Structures are given as structure tokens and as C-alpha cells.
Amino acid sequence: xxxxxxxxxxxxxxxxxxxxxxxxxxxxxxxxxxxxxxxxxxxxxxxxxxxxxxxxxxxxxxxxxxxxxxxxxxxxxxxxxxxxxxxxxxxxxxxxxxxxxxxxxxxxxxxxxxxxxxxxxxxxxxxxxxxxxxxxxxxxxxxxxxxxxxx
Numbered sequence: 001x002x003x004x005x006x007x008x009x010x011x012x013x014x015x016x017x018x019x020x021x022x023x024x025x026x027x028x029x030x031x032x033x034x035x036x037x038x039x040x041x042x043x044x045x046x047x048x049x050x051x052x053x054x055x056x057x058x059x060x061x062x063x064x065x066x067x068x069x070x071x072x073x074x075x076x077x078x079x080x081x082x083x084x085x086x087x088x089x090x091x092x093x094x095x096x097x098x099x100x101x102x103x104x105x106x107x108x109x110x111x112x113x114x115x116x117x118x119x120x121x122x123x124x125x126x127x128x129x130x131x132x133x134x135x136x137x138x139x140x141x142x143x144x145x146x147x148x149x150x151x
Contacts, residue, residue, distance in 0.1 A: 044101055047101045049101055050068065050100040050101065065124060067100070068102060069101050069121075071103070071104060072118070093147065131150050
């Protein structure tokens with residue numbers, strides 16, 4: 001989903017959880033984390049938000065490969081790296097790749113289905129099967145190498 005900001009420009013950060021564009025909470029907490037009020041909805045342009053109800057339809061029955069990013073919701077909300085990765089992947093692969101995100105906090109059962117308990121995890125599904133995975137923070141180039149092998 002691509003969203004537009006107040007000026008009609010495409011936005012790379014449309015967070016519907018009380019977090020400002022720079023990823024900091026709306027209060028003046030100098031650490032930027034305290035006071036983030038997470039909701040069950042994290043929106044990153046060019047992605048589909050996945051949950052237990054839509055995962056099989058959106059991922060396992062997808063006609064194109066799907067990169068699924070599992071991460072804590074606060075990380076999804078504030079990570080410029082994830083937003084940049086998603087934007088660059090959408091530009092690079094166009095309609096040949098779908099990107100889904102799963103907030104670990106709200107969808108623990110879905111994460112447990114794939115043995116994920118914390119951190120950031122990248123899974124690639126093709127033809128209904130898990131074909132590649134990586135756990136932890138990765139350089140964008142490493143993610144693209146994984147995608148190139150599978151898209």
C-alpha cells in the first residue's frame with residue numbers, strides 16, 4: 001500500500017500508531033522509544049500486513065514469490081532501514097515480488113508457526129513453500145542476493 005502525505009507526495013512512513021515521521025514518539029522522550037503507543041496496525045508502503053487470517057491466501061497462494069519480514073512492531077515502526085529495503089525491493093522487482101510484514105507482538109502464533117521468537121527474520125516463499133530465510137539485521141545487498149536467488 002502506497003500512501004500520500006499531506007502534500008500529496010508518496011510517503012515512505014505511514015505509521016498509524018502515534019509515532020512521528022522520524023520514528024520518535026510524539027512526546028519529548030530523548031530516547032525516542034518510551035511513549036510509543038503501538039496498535040495492531042503497522043503500515044509500510046508497498047507491503048501487505050500479514051496476520052493469521054490472511055497469511056495462507058496472501059503468501060502461500062501468491063502467484064509471485066513473497067518476502068515476509070517478521071519483526072517487533074516497534075522496529076517496524078521506526079526502522080528507516082526496513083522502509084528503504086522495502087522501497088528499493090519494490091522498485092527493483094516490481095510486480096515479480098510481493099512483500100509482507102508481520103508484527104511479532106500482535107501475531108505471535110504466526111511467528112511461532114515458523115519458529116520465530118524475536119529479532120528480525122526474513123522468509124521467502126515461492127509456490128507455497130518456504131525457500132529461503134535469514135535471521136538478524138542484514139545489509140541490504142545481502143537481502144537482495146537472497147531475493148535474486150529466488151525471484
